[in-house]
Amino acid sequence: MAGIRAKQKEKTRQALINAAMNQLSAENGFSSLSLREVAREAGIAPTSFYRHFRDMDELGLTLVDECGLSLRQLLRQARQRIESGGSIIRVSIETFMQFVADNTATFRLLLQERSGRSRSFRLAVVREIDHFKAELEDYLVNEQSFTRELAELQSDTIAKIVFSAGADCFDVDEEAREIITEKTIQQVRLVARGAEATRRLLKRQP
Amino acid sequence: MAGIRAKQKEKTRQALINAAMNQLSAENGFSSLSLREVAREAGIAPTSFYRHFRDMDELGLTLVDECGLSLRQLLRQARQRIESGGSIIRVSIETFMQFVADNTATFRLLLQERSGRSRSFRLAVVREIDHFKAELEDYLVNEQSFTRELAELQSDTIAKIVFSAGADCFDVDEEAREIITEKTIQQVRLVARGAEATRRLLKRQP
DNA sequence: ACATTCAGCGTACAGGTGTACGCTGTCTTG
DNA sequence: CAAGACAGCGTACACCTGTACGCTGAATGT
The missing domain is CATH 1.10.357.10 (Tetracycline Repressor, domain 2)
Known part of the structure; x- marks a missing residue:
C-alpha cells in the first residue's frame, strides 16, 4: 500500500504546479497561461493534464x-x-x-x-x-x-x-x-x- | 478645418475604448481579451484596429x-x-x-x-x-x-x-x-x- | 496467475489568434 | 478640380488553443 503508483502521480502533479508557478513568475497573468504550455514544461502530454485537474x-x-x-x-x-x-x-x-x-x-x-x-x-x-x-x-x-x-x-x-x-x-x-x-x-x-x-x-x- | 475626418476617427477610437471596457466588465482580465473581439464589438475590421493603437x-x-x-x-x-x-x-x-x-x-x-x-x-x-x-x-x-x-x-x-x-x-x-x-x-x-x-x-x- | 485500473501518449479536429498585404472610397489639401 | 492622404476592408497565412477518442503498458487487486 506504499503506492508506487500514487507516488508517481503526486510527483507529476507537483511538476504541473511548479510549471504553472514558473510561467507565472516569468510574466503575464494566470489567465494568459495555457494548458498546453504548462503540460509541456511539466514534461507530459497536453491531454494527460486532465488526469490531475479538471481545467x-x-x-x-x-x-x-x-x-x-x-x-x-x-x-x-x-x-x-x-x-x-x-x-x-x-x-x-x-x-x-x-x-x-x-x-x-x-x-x-x-x-x-x-x-x-x-x-x-x-x-x-x-x-x-x-x-x-x-x-x-x-x-x-x-x-x-x-x-x-x-x-x-x-x-x-x-x-x-x-x-x-x-x-x-x-x-x-x-x-x-x-x-x-x-x-x-x-x-x-x-x-x-x-x-x-x-x-x-x-x-x-x- | 473642423476635421469631419478626424472627428470620425476619434469616434471609432472611443468605440474601441468602450468595447474594451465592456468586455472587461463582463469578466476576464485584460490579458485574456482579444484584439479581434474588441474590434468586432467596436464594429470595425480587425486590421483597422492598428489605425488607432499599436497593439x-x-x-x-x-x-x-x-x-x-x-x-x-x-x-x-x-x-x-x-x-x-x-x-x-x-x-x-x-x-x-x-x-x-x-x-x-x-x-x-x-x-x-x-x-x-x-x-x-x-x-x-x-x-x-x-x-x-x-x-x-x-x-x-x-x-x-x-x-x-x-x-x-x-x-x-x-x-x-x-x-x-x-x-x-x-x-x-x-x-x-x-x-x-x-x-x-x-x-x-x-x-x-x-x-x-x-x-x-x-x-x-x- | 490473471483481470483490472489508470497515468500518460498520439492523433486529429474545429476554432480562435495576431498581423502582413494590397485595395477602396472619401475627405483634405493644394 | 486634381492629387494625395488615410480610415477601414477583405483575404490569407501560420500558429496556437482546448479537448475528444482510443491505445499502451505497468502497477495493483484478487
Missing part, C-alpha cells in the same frame, strides 16, 4: 490555496518565536515580506486574482485573506484585550496595508524592499496608536 | 490613464464642495466609492494590472496612485500642518486602505457597499488619530 482554473485555485496555507504557517511560526521576546509587529511584517520575496509568483497571483477573473477565484483569495485577518484579530482580542469590534477594524486595516505593501515589492530590489518593510512597520504602528487612542476615547464616553 | 497594450495603458484622470478630477471637485463645510474624510471616501461603483470595469483593470502583466502597465498604475497620494499629502501639509514626513506616511497608508476598500466593492450590492464605505471612513479616522498622536509624541521628544 486550468482548478490548478489556479490549488495555487491560491497553497500560497495562503504556507503564508499562515510561516506567520504562526513567527508568532511562536516572538513568545520569547521581540516586537510582534516587526517580526510579523519582516516574515511577511520575506515570504513575498520568496513566493513572488504565487503572491502576485493572489493579489491579481483578488480583483479579477471568475467569482470562485475571487472568493478563494478573500478566504485566504480572511484567515489572515482572523488570526490577527484573535491575537488583538486575546493578547491585547481589545474589544471584538475594534480588533476587527484594526486587523482589517492592517491586512489592507500589509498586502498592499507586498504588492509594492514586486518590481524592486532587496534594498528598496527593506525600505518598504520599515515604512510598513511605521504604518502599522500608526494604526496601532490610532486604535489605542480610540480605545481610550471610548472608555471615557461609552 | 492591445497601448489600448490598455490608455484605459489606465483615463481611469486615473477622471478619478482625480472627481476628487478635486469633491474637495471644492468641502470648502463650504463638511467632513473631508467622509466626502472624499464617499466620492471615491461612488467612482468605483460607476467605473468598476476600469478600476478593476487598474488594481489588476497593478500587480500583473508587463512592467510598463505596473508603472502606469503606480503613477496614477502616486498622483492620488501626492494630492492628499499636499492637503495634509498645507491644511493640517503636518510635517512632510508624517504626511507622506499618512497619505500612503490612506491610499492603501482606500484602494483596497475599492477592491472589496466588486462583488457586492449597494447595501454592502455602504457598509464598506462606513468601515473605510472609520479606518481612515483611525489612521488620522494615530497620526495626530504621533505628532504630539514627536513634539514632546524631538
Whole structure:
C-alpha cells in the first residue's frame, strides 16, 4: 500500500504546479497561461493534464490555496518565536515580506486574482485573506484585550496595508524592499496608536 | 478645418475604448481579451484596429490613464464642495466609492494590472496612485500642518486602505457597499488619530 | 496467475489568434 | 478640380488553443 503508483502521480502533479508557478513568475497573468504550455514544461502530454485537474482554473485555485496555507504557517511560526521576546509587529511584517520575496509568483497571483477573473477565484483569495485577518484579530482580542469590534477594524486595516505593501515589492530590489518593510512597520504602528487612542476615547464616553 | 475626418476617427477610437471596457466588465482580465473581439464589438475590421493603437497594450495603458484622470478630477471637485463645510474624510471616501461603483470595469483593470502583466502597465498604475497620494499629502501639509514626513506616511497608508476598500466593492450590492464605505471612513479616522498622536509624541521628544 | 485500473501518449479536429498585404472610397489639401 | 492622404476592408497565412477518442503498458487487486 506504499503506492508506487500514487507516488508517481503526486510527483507529476507537483511538476504541473511548479510549471504553472514558473510561467507565472516569468510574466503575464494566470489567465494568459495555457494548458498546453504548462503540460509541456511539466514534461507530459497536453491531454494527460486532465488526469490531475479538471481545467486550468482548478490548478489556479490549488495555487491560491497553497500560497495562503504556507503564508499562515510561516506567520504562526513567527508568532511562536516572538513568545520569547521581540516586537510582534516587526517580526510579523519582516516574515511577511520575506515570504513575498520568496513566493513572488504565487503572491502576485493572489493579489491579481483578488480583483479579477471568475467569482470562485475571487472568493478563494478573500478566504485566504480572511484567515489572515482572523488570526490577527484573535491575537488583538486575546493578547491585547481589545474589544471584538475594534480588533476587527484594526486587523482589517492592517491586512489592507500589509498586502498592499507586498504588492509594492514586486518590481524592486532587496534594498528598496527593506525600505518598504520599515515604512510598513511605521504604518502599522500608526494604526496601532490610532486604535489605542480610540480605545481610550471610548472608555471615557461609552 | 473642423476635421469631419478626424472627428470620425476619434469616434471609432472611443468605440474601441468602450468595447474594451465592456468586455472587461463582463469578466476576464485584460490579458485574456482579444484584439479581434474588441474590434468586432467596436464594429470595425480587425486590421483597422492598428489605425488607432499599436497593439492591445497601448489600448490598455490608455484605459489606465483615463481611469486615473477622471478619478482625480472627481476628487478635486469633491474637495471644492468641502470648502463650504463638511467632513473631508467622509466626502472624499464617499466620492471615491461612488467612482468605483460607476467605473468598476476600469478600476478593476487598474488594481489588476497593478500587480500583473508587463512592467510598463505596473508603472502606469503606480503613477496614477502616486498622483492620488501626492494630492492628499499636499492637503495634509498645507491644511493640517503636518510635517512632510508624517504626511507622506499618512497619505500612503490612506491610499492603501482606500484602494483596497475599492477592491472589496466588486462583488457586492449597494447595501454592502455602504457598509464598506462606513468601515473605510472609520479606518481612515483611525489612521488620522494615530497620526495626530504621533505628532504630539514627536513634539514632546524631538 | 490473471483481470483490472489508470497515468500518460498520439492523433486529429474545429476554432480562435495576431498581423502582413494590397485595395477602396472619401475627405483634405493644394 | 486634381492629387494625395488615410480610415477601414477583405483575404490569407501560420500558429496556437482546448479537448475528444482510443491505445499502451505497468502497477495493483484478487
